[in-house]
Amino acid sequence: DARVTQTPRDKVTEMGQEVTMRCQPILGHNTVFWYRQTMMQGLELLAYFRNRAPLDDSGMPKDRFSAEMPDATLATLKIQPSEPRDSAVYFCASGGIPNEQFFGPGTRLTVL
Amino acid sequence: AQSVTQLGSHVSVSEGALVLLRCNYSSSVPPYLFWYVQYPNQGLQLLLKYTSAATLVKGINGFEAEFKKSETSFHLTKPSAHMSDAAEYFCAVSVAGANNLFFGTGTRLTVIP
Numbered sequence: 001d002a003r004v005t006q007t008p009r010d011k012v013t014e015m016g017q018e019v020t021m022r023c024q025p026i027l028g029h030n031t032v033f034w035y036r037q038t039m040m041q042g043l044e045l046l047a048y049f050r051n052r053a054p055l056d057d058s059g060m061p062k063d064r065f066s067a068e069m070p071d072a073t074l075a076t077l078k079i080q081p082s083e084p085r086d087s088a089v090y091f092c093a094s095g096g097i098p099n100e101q102f103f104g105p106g107t108r109l110t111v112l
Numbered sequence: 113a114q115s116v117t118q119l120g121s122h123v124s125v126s127e128g129a130l131v132l133l134r135c136n137y138s139s140s141v142p143p144y145l146f147w148y149v150q151y152p153n154q155g156l157q158l159l160l161k162y163t164s165a166a167t168l169v170k171g172i173n174g175f176e177a178e179f180k181k182s183e184t185s186f187h188l189t190k191p192s193a194h195m196s197d198a199a200e201y202f203c204a205v206s207v208a209g210a211n212n213l214f215f216g217t218g219t220r221l222t223v224i225p
Contacts, residue, residue, distance in 0.1 A: 043215045104155050
């Protein structure tokens with residue numbers, strides 16, 4: 001059963017610390033998305049990649065957030081330095097064909 | 113550009129009653145439309161999708177949705193609600209060949225025993 005996996009599932013950190021979230025897309029999928037979900041803003045698209053190249057990161061605060069795909073099996077989202085307003089659930093999704101997105105279980109981030 | 117509007121952030125129904133979750137879309141080109149479900153502490157899961165074939169689309173767990181171009185709507189229905197249907201439901205829109213989906217703000221469904 002192919003699934004998107006995300007680690008860690010929960011992360012509690014203090015303001016100013018670096019946070020790295022990882023995503024393993026479904027094998028063979030060439031598109032990876034990062035979303036952030038909060039009660040106030042709902043589901044927001046942060047960035048997405050196709051064939052490991054960033055296609056759109058306009059939803060991501062550039063000063064502290066960065067997203068990369070070191071290889072086809074790993075996508076990372078990094079926040080440095082983290083702030084309390086970054087507290088949210090971060091989802092990764094992957095797709096193999098246009099319009100298709102399979103979501104991971106999310107990383108719940110709490111920044112104190 | 114595309115967008116969707118979900119009417120009603122919270123919907124409550126009695127167990128066994130009809131479920132109706134509303135979604136209206138805006139798109140300058142023929143849309144592809146999706147419904148996703150999110151159970152507590154989980155990611156989004158695809159319920160069903162419309163990609164310009166049959167206008168009545170059947171999905172998992174007994175849900176279906178009808179594409180109505182004249183009303184720019186894609187409402188989600190289920191004839192009889194089950195307790196396990198309690199979740200958050202998201203409508204999304206895209207276009208042919210695109211990777212990106214534009215999500216609505218979600219509707220939380222509560223099922224009353």
